[in-house]
Amino acid sequence: MDRITQQRLGDPSDLDPGLTVTSVAASSPGSLRVVFSDGHESEFEESELLREAALPPGDHDAPSLQLWDARLARFPKFRWSAAPSEGELAGWVEDFLRFGFIILQGVPSEPGQVLKVGAQFGFVRETNFGALFDVRSTPQASDLAYTSVHLDPHTDNPYRTPVPGIQLLHCLINETTGGLSTLVDGFAVAEGLRREEPAAFKILSETSVRFRYQDPTTELTASATPIELDATGALRCIHFSPRLDFVPLLPFERLSAYYAARRCFDQRLRGDRYLIEFLLSTGDLVMFDNCRLLHGRTGFNPAEGLRHLQGCYIDIDGPRSLHRVMRRSTNGASAQRGQ
Numbered sequence: 001m002d003r004i005t006q007q008r009l010g011d012p013s014d015l016d017p018g019l020t021v022t023s024v025a026a027s028s029p030g031s032l033r034v035v036f037s038d039g040h041e042s043e044f045e046e047s048e049l050l051r052e053a054a055l056p057p058g059d060h061d062a063p064s065l066q067l068w069d070a071r072l073a074r075f076p077k078f079r080w081s082a083a084p085s086e087g088e089l090a091g092w093v094e095d096f097l098r099f100g101f102i103i104l105q106g107v108p109s110e111p112g113q114v115l116k117v118g119a120q121f122g123f124v125r126e127t128n129f130g131a132l133f134d135v136r137s138t139p140q141a142s143d144l145a146y147t148s149v150h151l152d153p154h155t156d157n158p159y160r161t162p163v164p165g166i167q168l169l170h171c172l173i174n175e176t177t178g179g180l181s182t183l184v185d186g187f188a189v190a191e192g193l194r195r196e197e198p199a200a201f202k203i204l205s206e207t208s209v210r211f212r213y214q215d216p217t218t219e220l221t222a223s224a225t226p227i228e229l230d231a232t233g234a235l236r237c238i239h240f241s242p243r244l245d246f247v248p249l250l251p252f253e254r255l256s257a258y259y260a261a262r263r264c265f266d267q268r269l270r271g272d273r274y275l276i277e278f279l280l281s282t283g284d285l286v287m288f289d290n291c292r293l294l295h296g297r298t299g300f301n302p303a304e305g306l307r308h309l310q311g312c313y314i315d316i317d318g319p320r321s322l323h324r325v326m327r328r329s330t331n332g333a334s335a336q337r338g339q
């Protein structure tokens with residue numbers, strides 16, 4: 001093991017498969033001396049071995065997810081600052097990891113500001129739409145987001161590999177009476193489906209559908225199950241965009257079952273039980289996990305005035321890394337104080 005990088009210098013596959021531990025003895029308080037059958041001896045911290053052995057797979061050190069529905073009483077909303085204190089930033093990140101979104105208020109309504117907020121949490125992910133994209137109603141739009149129509153809850157860019165992890169939308173101006181933002185906790189909806197309609201849940205987690213995007217210079221396509229699970233059966237990512245999915249040719253019965261399941265999921269995503277609706281006013285910014293939450297908006301009338309948001313994507317692991325690094329400095333400070 002390299003002491004500085006904490007990375008292994010040797011490959012475990014090169015060890016003798018018959019290698020065993022021949023003795024373990026306490027060498028000093030809290031330390032163990034382990035002798036192996038090839039004669040190698042090593043010193044281990046007892047607490048480190050126990051901590052490592054107890055780790056469950058996945059994001060064990062992130063705050064637990066708090067699944068929510070339309071009854072969500074307190075929106076995770078904060079006053080934005082260009083130079084937040086460590087405590088403020090920790091609060092933003094923790095609520096983001098718990099609820100899958102946060103709303104930041106008081107972000108200066110200047111073009112490009114969304115990139116500065118994105119950079120506070122991680123690395124901006126550029127796509128064919130640019131590092132930053134303008135969400136406003138335009139003629140000849142390349143995406144329905146750039147019109148004034150109502151958008152049902154969807155995850156962004158399911159045709160991209162990997163999908164953008166986190167999306168930020170910053171309101172520069174909204175002079176219309178419509179254009180309300182909507183969010184749904186896709187994980188809460190999927191867990192509800194797993195409990196109440198297990199056959200629908202199963203088919204949506206086993207049937208790959210194709211998503212496609214094309215414009216004059218770009219053609220992207222990717223396949224994914226609408227509900228993606230990890231090896232343990234836990235939810236990993238929702239891939240759902242009612243305007244972009246193409247279902248493969250399947251035996252009739254399976255296709256009918258798939259469509260029934262899709263309808264059931266979609267009705268729950270759009271229904272009053274799970275959906276929250278709110279107005280993004282000038283200076284408000286919403287940041288959400290594009291693997292867990294679905295977003296949309298109500299339609300608006302551009303004749304009433306301007307509605308202009310700017311958006312960007314950042315990688316999914318930025319806030320998770322930030323959370324660990326901040327905990328590391330808190331733990332370090334406690335250790336230094338002898339706690």
Ligand SMILES: O=C(O)CCC(=O)C(=O)O
Pocket residue numbers: 135145151156169179180181295296297309311
């Ligand atoms: O206009 C909005 O509020 C959302 C637009 C949207 O869905 C998107 O940019 O992905």
